[in-house]
Amino acid sequence: MEKEDIIIIDHLFKEFSGKKHVIAVNDISFRVEKGEIFGLLGPNGAGKSTLIRILTTLISPTSGKAVVNSFDVVTHPEEIRRIIGVCPQNSTLDLELTAYDNLEFFGKLTDVPEAELHLRIYKLLAMAGLTDRAQMPVSTLSGGMRRKLEIVRAFIHSPLILFLDEPTIGLDPESRREVWHQINELNDEETTIILTTHYMDEAEKLCNRVAFVDKGVLISLDTPENLKHSLSMGDIIDIGVDDYDDIFVKSLAVIRGIDSIEQKNHRILVSTREGTRILPHLLARFEEAGVRMISISIRAPSLEDVFISLTGRNFGADAESAPGNPGRRR
Amino acid sequence: MILRAAIAIFRRDFKKFLSNPFAILMTLFMPIMYLVIFGNAMGGTISHIPVGIVQDTPYIEYTPLFDSVEHTLRYWNSSKSSRIIELTVFPDEQTAKNVLNNGKIDGVIIIPSEISKTGEVRLYEDSSEYVIPGMIESALSAAVAMAGSKNPVHIEKIYGDIDYIQFFGVGVIVMAIFMTTMMGGGIALIRDREMGIIEGYLVTPVKRSSIILGMIGSGTVRAFLAGSIIFFVALLLTGIDIRSPSSYLLVFLVIAVSSLGITSLMVSFASRFSNQQEYAASSAFINLLLFMTSGAFYPIQGMPDWLRWLTVVNPEAYAVHSLRSIILRGQGLDIIGVDLLALGIFTAFTITLGISTYRRTLE
Numbered sequence: 001m002e003k004e005d006i007i008i009i010d011h012l013f014k015e016f017s018g019k020k021h022v023i024a025v026n027d028i029s030f031r032v033e034k035g036e037i038f039g040l041l042g043p044n045g046a047g048k049s050t051l052i053r054i055l056t057t058l059i060s061p062t063s064g065k066a067v068v069n070s071f072d073v074v075t076h077p078e079e080i081r082r083i084i085g086v087c088p089q090n091s092t093l094d095l096e097l098t099a100y101d102n103l104e105f106f107g108k109l110t111d112v113p114e115a116e117l118h119l120r121i122y123k124l125l126a127m128a129g130l131t132d133r134a135q136m137p138v139s140t141l142s143g144g145m146r147r148k149l150e151i152v153r154a155f156i157h158s159p160l161i162l163f164l165d166e167p168t169i170g171l172d173p174e175s176r177r178e179v180w181h182q183i184n185e186l187n188d189e190e191t192t193i194i195l196t197t198h199y200m201d202e203a204e205k206l207c208n209r210v211a212f213v214d215k216g217v218l219i220s221l222d223t224p225e226n227l228k229h230s231l232s233m234g235d236i237i238d239i240g241v242d243d244y245d246d247i248f249v250k251s252l253a254v255i256r257g258i259d260s261i262e263q264k265n266h267r268i269l270v271s272t273r274e275g276t277r278i279l280p281h282l283l284a285r286f287e288e289a290g291v292r293m294i295s296i297s298i299r300a301p302s303l304e305d306v307f308i309s310l311t312g313r314n315f316g317a318d319a320e321s322a323p324g325n326p327g328r329r330r
Numbered sequence: 331m332i333l334r335a336a337i338a339i340f341r342r343d344f345k346k347f348l349s350n351p352f353a354i355l356m357t358l359f360m361p362i363m364y365l366v367i368f369g370n371a372m373g374g375t376i377s378h379i380p381v382g383i384v385q386d387t388p389y390i391e392y393t394p395l396f397d398s399v400e401h402t403l404r405y406w407n408s409s410k411s412s413r414i415i416e417l418t419v420f421p422d423e424q425t426a427k428n429v430l431n432n433g434k435i436d437g438v439i440i441i442p443s444e445i446s447k448t449g450e451v452r453l454y455e456d457s458s459e460y461v462i463p464g465m466i467e468s469a470l471s472a473a474v475a476m477a478g479s480k481n482p483v484h485i486e487k488i489y490g491d492i493d494y495i496q497f498f499g500v501g502v503i504v505m506a507i508f509m510t511t512m513m514g515g516g517i518a519l520i521r522d523r524e525m526g527i528i529e530g531y532l533v534t535p536v537k538r539s540s541i542i543l544g545m546i547g548s549g550t551v552r553a554f555l556a557g558s559i560i561f562f563v564a565l566l567l568t569g570i571d572i573r574s575p576s577s578y579l580l581v582f583l584v585i586a587v588s589s590l591g592i593t594s595l596m597v598s599f600a601s602r603f604s605n606q607q608e609y610a611a612s613s614a615f616i617n618l619l620l621f622m623t624s625g626a627f628y629p630i631q632g633m634p635d636w637l638r639w640l641t642v643v644n645p646e647a648y649a650v651h652s653l654r655s656i657i658l659r660g661q662g663l664d665i666i667g668v669d670l671l672a673l674g675i676f677t678a679f680t681i682t683l684g685i686s687t688y689r690r691t692l693e
Contacts, residue, residue: 056533058692077690081535092530109534153530 007032012064024050026216039207040196047216048196085159095139110157124152200303235275240295356611380435382426396441398477457487458658499564501626506560510553516600553589588649598684
């Protein structure tokens with residue numbers, strides 16, 4: 001059976017005029033199916049948050065159409081607000097209020113029935129592991145605790161669609177895993193989840209489908225698996241070395257079956273379609289030349305590799321080398 | 331090293347200052363406003379004081395004294411040639427006193443009949459006003475003297491002796507309300523916008539009207555408490571004596587309605603701002619403007635005409651007038667009804683404005 005589309009975006013544009021003219025969303029079209037976890041992936045300033053803000057009725061598109069659960073964002077924002085839960089990128093908790101009060105405030109704004117509200121709040125606090133902090137001002141909570149509180153707040157009213165803008169930013173690995181667990185649990189309850197992230201592993205672990213966005217343009221959209229398969233490269237052999245020279249690296253390229261060799265900070269990255277067959281040959285060359293290996297690993301390409309191959313840029317490098325994309329709030 | 335850091339701090343602060351032209355404008359605008367408004371609202375020559383004059387019975391024709399005094403007062407001009415006294419002739423003493431009690435005129439002069447034994451010229455004056463009673467008194471004495479008459483002038487202060495501190499004490503209640511709205515008012519709305527907290531609740535189904543009404547409600551309660559506390563403090567400090575328990579109830583009613591009106595104004599004003607500094611400067615400006623022209627410091631009659639129109643749309647002027655009516659003159663709903671009505675209209679207007687101008691998006 002064909003799955004129902006819960007979000008339809010059609011040739012969406014968003015321009016910000018002002019001191020600096022920016023096209024934050026440039027002709028993006030895609031659909032999100034009901035019940036899936038949909039990832040929006042891209043570097044900082046790619047337009048992910050702008051897209052989320054349009055879908056959550058915070059800003060209006062310059063042109064194009066966006067429909068959420070059959071409601072148009074421009075003409076029926078109120079209907080949309082009733083069925084969505086949002087965890088924005090920047091904290092929107094009231095620091096002066098307690099954790100409990102923050103949840104209560106939102107429970108009332110989202111019209112959670114009074115009789116259920118108290119229990120619901122404690123259930124969410126337990127989910128976030130904050131039961132013992134319920135009556136403490138949010139200003140006394142750590143960054144990770146605040147983030148978790150903000151995420152559970154987003155679904156206090158059990159929304160049909162949940163928007164999570166960089167949900168795990170700044171969290172330690174354990175907290176991230178907890179958040180992932182929460183997201184999966186919610187998804188089991190048929191909640192559609194739209195997630196933005198610039199962590200590749202997060203998108204890979206959670207999302208049914210991933211949309212790559214860069215500079216406001218949709219570059220690619222598919223399941224994480226298909227995206228990886230679409231790459232010509234098969235495996236990557238990653239060798240950490242202590243001391244070597246260019247001549248040695250060039251000598252490696254002679255081995256048949258190697259597609260490309262890349263070197264960066266004492267690492268040699270070998271792309272090949274047949275990792276296991278090539279590896280003994282590689283090792284033999286290292287042996288001959290007497291180059292000492294510190295580490296060695298064979299891995300399938302990650303989404304990060306996919307991104308690099310699609311944009312020709314590195315995620316991390318982009319953040320520093322793209323002054324043209326200021327973080328724009330409001 | 332110290333100097334280098336100090337210069338860095340200086341530059342940072344100065345850049346912020348320059349990047350906010352509104353604040354620069356306000357720092358210059360405020361003193362100018364003080365000069366123009368404060369200078370004109372306070373200590374201006376009081377003119378157009380409404381006074382009634384009555385020829386005491388029995389009489390067939392107006393006495394010569396009446397004609398003379400009436401003529402003198404009617405054409406009593408200040409140096410700027412605006413009339414100091416607006417004289418109305420009343421047919422009998424009772425009518426004139428009723429009008430005086432209603433606060434429509436500030437004094438009633440009774441010219442004795444020719445058969446009066448004492449020949450006393452009586453003056454009933456609204457002693458709850460500042461400066462005005464004295465002006466009527468001196469004008470009358472001068473007019474009687476100019477008529478060449480030796481008749482004594484008897485003065486009766488209908489509200490007893492009222493000091494300036496009592497006159498001003500009432501205005502301070504309104505000041506408490508406006509200070510609260512200035513500090514609280516809509517600033518939380520703007521802080522939410524500035525800190526991004528707003529993004530959290532704008533995506534909920536909450537309506538603009540809920541946001542505005544909630545803010546106004548909280549601000550009104552705070553302003554009401556502040557106003558009530560200052561009311562009691564003012565009673566203690568100024569020794570005002572309130573005549574009846576129902577007056578207390580009326581005072582609380584007026585404080586509540588005024589708090590609502592002034593808070594609504596400030597909150598609806600705040601709904602258009604996204605910068606705390608700009609809001610603080612503008613709200614201080616508006617509030618001072620309203621307070622100065624409210625008659626709290628100095629009688630409204632002392633203002634030039636171009637400034638006096640402001641009192642017609644100034645909620646604080648209605649608040650000061652109704653509080654003064656109750657507290658100093660012991661008047662009731664019949665007198666302050668108009669003030670309450672005006673405050674009500676004002677409140678309804680500002681709430682509507684606040685709701686309709688509130689930005690329900692981030693843009």
